[in-house]
Amino acid sequence: MEKRYSQMSSYELQQEIAALHEKARKAEQMGMVNEFAVLERKAIMAKAYLLNPDNFKKGEIYPIEGAPGSYFKVDYLNGVFAWGYRLGGDGSEEALPISMLQVKEQK
Known part of the structure; x- marks a missing residue:
């Protein structure tokens, strides 16, 4: 199994x-x-599942991994999925695995 x-x-x-x-x-x-x-x-x-969902914040905008120039605004998180919408998209809500979002490097 x-x-x-x-x-x-x-x-x-x-x-x-x-x-x-x-x-x-x-x-x-x-x-x-x-x-x-x-x-x-x-x-x-x-x-x-290797990432910590706490590293992703509601209301933040993240670049989408593998999609240069595409950004995702997070409305909320549910498990390892970020729910929100793509900037410049059709405005429909969607969920992306948090591994598709590029976290800004901490300084």
Whole structure:
């Protein structure tokens, strides 16, 4: 029986992420675009469980990882998901895993 990401330790999550990246690399080499996309999304979800949701603040605007020039305004957090909307988008509410948001570096 497979464990949920929420039940895994940091070490198990890191192992899972490495395995998913390896499978994604192979899928990309074989031209399996859909499989590649699914595996990359799974890795993003696993990474979210390695992050602390407290590092993300309601009302803040964060750049979206892998989408240069795209920003996301957080309305609220629910687990490892940030709910809000994309700036310059259609204004509809959506949820992104917190691993897709780039945290500003602390100075």
